[in-house]
Amino acid sequence: MRTLFVVMAFLLMFGQTAVANDLTDVENLVKEKIGIVVNLLRDKNIDQVTKNRKIVDSLKPVLDFQKMAKLSLGRRYWPKLSKSKKKEFSNLFIDRMQESFLEKLGLYTDEEIVFDKATRKKKKIYVMANLVGKDSKIQMLFKFYKSKKGWKAYDVEIMKISIVQTYRSQFHGVLKKGNIDDLLAKMRKTGQFKLKTEK
Amino acid sequence: MKRTFVIIPIFLLLIISVVFFGCSQSTTTPEQTTPEAVNQPEEINQPDKSADTKNQNQSSDKQEDQKPAKGLSTENNNATEDEEGASEEGDEDAEEEDDFGEFEDEYEEMSDKEVFDPLSGYNRAMTTFNDKMYFWVLKPVASGYKWVVPQAPRLGIRRFFTNLFYPVRFVNNVLQLKFKNAGEETLRFMTNSTIGILGFWDPAKAWFGLEAHPEDFGQTLGYYGVGAGPHIVLPVLGPSNLRDTLALAPDTLYLEPYAYVDDYKLRYGTWAFEKVNSTSLRIGEYESIKKDAVDFYIFMRDGYEKIRENDIKE
Numbered sequence: 001m002r003t004l005f006v007v008m009a010f011l012l013m014f015g016q017t018a019v020a021n022d023l024t025d026v027e028n029l030v031k032e033k034i035g036i037v038v039n040l041l042r043d044k045n046i047d048q049v050t051k052n053r054k055i056v057d058s059l060k061p062v063l064d065f066q067k068m069a070k071l072s073l074g075r076r077y078w079p080k081l082s083k084s085k086k087k088e089f090s091n092l093f094i095d096r097m098q099e100s101f102l103e104k105l106g107l108y109t110d111e112e113i114v115f116d117k118a119t120r121k122k123k124k125i126y127v128m129a130n131l132v133g134k135d136s137k138i139q140m141l142f143k144f145y146k147s148k149k150g151w152k153a154y155d156v157e158i159m160k161i162s163i164v165q166t167y168r169s170q171f172h173g174v175l176k177k178g179n180i181d182d183l184l185a186k187m188r189k190t191g192q193f194k195l196k197t198e199k
Numbered sequence: 200m201k202r203t204f205v206i207i208p209i210f211l212l213l214i215i216s217v218v219f220f221g222c223s224q225s226t227t228t229p230e231q232t233t234p235e236a237v238n239q240p241e242e243i244n245q246p247d248k249s250a251d252t253k254n255q256n257q258s259s260d261k262q263e264d265q266k267p268a269k270g271l272s273t274e275n276n277n278a279t280e281d282e283e284g285a286s287e288e289g290d291e292d293a294e295e296e297d298d299f300g301e302f303e304d305e306y307e308e309m310s311d312k313e314v315f316d317p318l319s320g321y322n323r324a325m326t327t328f329n330d331k332m333y334f335w336v337l338k339p340v341a342s343g344y345k346w347v348v349p350q351a352p353r354l355g356i357r358r359f360f361t362n363l364f365y366p367v368r369f370v371n372n373v374l375q376l377k378f379k380n381a382g383e384e385t386l387r388f389m390t391n392s393t394i395g396i397l398g399f400w401d402p403a404k405a406w407f408g409l410e411a412h413p414e415d416f417g418q419t420l421g422y423y424g425v426g427a428g429p430h431i432v433l434p435v436l437g438p439s440n441l442r443d444t445l446a447l448a449p450d451t452l453y454l455e456p457y458a459y460v461d462d463y464k465l466r467y468g469t470w471a472f473e474k475v476n477s478t479s480l481r482i483g484e485y486e487s488i489k490k491d492a493v494d495f496y497i498f499m500r501d502g503y504e505k506i507r508e509n510d511i512k513e
Contacts, residue, residue, distance in 0.1 A: 075299040076309045100491050107483060123301060134354060145302075154302065160509045161502060165306050169501050170493045172309045186493055 026125045026144050026151050027118040033062055034113060034129060041108055052102050059101070064152035067145075069093040071154060072167035077175055085180055092187045093167075109133070125151065316500070317429050325432040326496045332435060333485060337478055345479040353479055355399040360473045361411070362391050362398025363456040370454055371414035375422045380412035387411060413510075416450045417443035421511035430500050438503035 036058045040051055069090045070078050081089065108131075116128040124145050131138040141157035155164045174183045316322070345353070365388040372381035390403040403409040420442050421427070428441025439447075452458055460466040492498035 070298070071302055071306070074306065074309050075303050078299075096491075100487075103487055103490070107487065155305075159506065161505055162306070166498060166501060167493070168306055168309065170497050173494050173497045176311070183493075 023118045030127045065094040065097050067154045071164045322432040323496045341475050341478040356476045359398045367450050367454040371419045374419045417446035418511050438499050
C-alpha cells in the first residue's frame, strides 16, 4: 500500500513537470521561430522571393493553416463539404493566410518583441508576443494545441481579435445566404495578393 | 494464468520507469499531491484485488485477465492525461466531427439568428463611400505629405495632437472612476507639455514610464452598461454604433481641442491636418486589412465592435 502511495506521488510529479515543460517548450518554439523570421526580415542581402519562401518554410511546421481553414468553417459547414471542395477551400484559404502573414510581416520595421510567460488554457497553450514600436504596442497571441506532430498554432489573435473568429463570421455571413461555390468564388476574387512565393 | 506473468513484469517496468522519471524531474507542491494521492489508491487496489481473486478461482481465467488489464490502462491514463487529449485529433479528413469538439466552444456559435444590423444597407453603401474617400482623397494627400515630411516630425506632430486630447482622456477616466489612470494622464500632460515641449516629445513615457490611458465618452457609457446599439458607419469617420455616435457629442463639443478654435476654417483645417498626419504614419495598414477580408463590411463591423468591447472591458 505504502509503496503504491509513493508511486502515485511520483506519477503525479511526473505529470506536472511534463506540463511545465510543455509551457516552456511552446514558449521557446515561438521565440525561436520569431527570431528566425525577424532575422530574415532584416536581412537585406536576399531577394524578396527567397525571403518569403524561407519565412513560409520556417513557419509552416508551427502554424497549422489546415486546422485554421477547418475551424473557420466550423462544425456547421466543414463536415458537409465534399472532399474536392474541402481541398479547394483549404488551398484558397492557406494561400490567403500565407500571403496575408507575409504582407503583415512586411509592415514590420524595428519593433522590439517582448514575450509574456506562456499560459495554459485547458489543453491549449497561449503565448503572447508584444510588438513594441515607437509609440505603439501590438499584442499578438499565439494559441497552440498539441497535434500528432507536436505543438502547432491553430489561431492567432492580434489585439485580442482572433483571426479564425473573423473568418468564421465572414464565411457564416456568405454561407447563410449562398452556398460554398459562392464563397469559393468570393475567395478567388478577393484573394488578389501581389506577394508571390514561388510554388 | 500465463498472461498475468506477462502483465506483472510490464506493470513493474512501468512503475520503475515512472519512479525513475519522477526522480529525475523536479519538485511539486505537497498540497497538490495529497488530494489526488488519496483518490488514486482505490483505483490501484483493483488490480491487486483481482490478482487475489485469481489465485482463488482459476476457472474463469479470461474474465479476470481482463480486469488487471483494465487496471493497467487506467494507470496509463493518469500518467499521460495530456498527450491523450491531443492525440484524439485526427490530422486529415478522418474523424471530422470529433475534431471540432475542443475548439468549437472557443468561438461564437454560427447560428441562424441574424446579427442585429438594421442599417446594413446604408452601412454597406457608406463603407464603399469611405473606401473611395480613402483611396481618392486621403491616401494621395497623405502619401504626398509623407514624401515631403520626414517621419520624425510627423511622429512629433502626432504626439502633439495626442497630448492636446488630454481632457478627453482625463474626464472619461474620472467618469469611469479610474482615478489612478486619470492621475497618470495628468502627470503625463504636465510633463509632456513642459519638458516634452508642447507635447512634441513624450518624456513621460520614455523617462518616467507613464502610460497613456485612452478613454472616450462612448467607453464611459459602455462602462455603465449602455449597450452598443445598431452598428452605424459614419461618413468619413468610419465604423461606429449608436452609442458611440451619440457619445461623440460631449467629447467633440467640450473636450477636444477643436472645440476651442473659433474660426471654423482653422478648426476643420487642423482637424484635416491631424487626419492626414496620422494617416501618413499608417499607409498600407488599411489596404492590408482590406485585402484580408472576404466580406469587407462584416469584417470592419465585427472588428470595430470587438475592439470597442475590449476597450470598455479594460
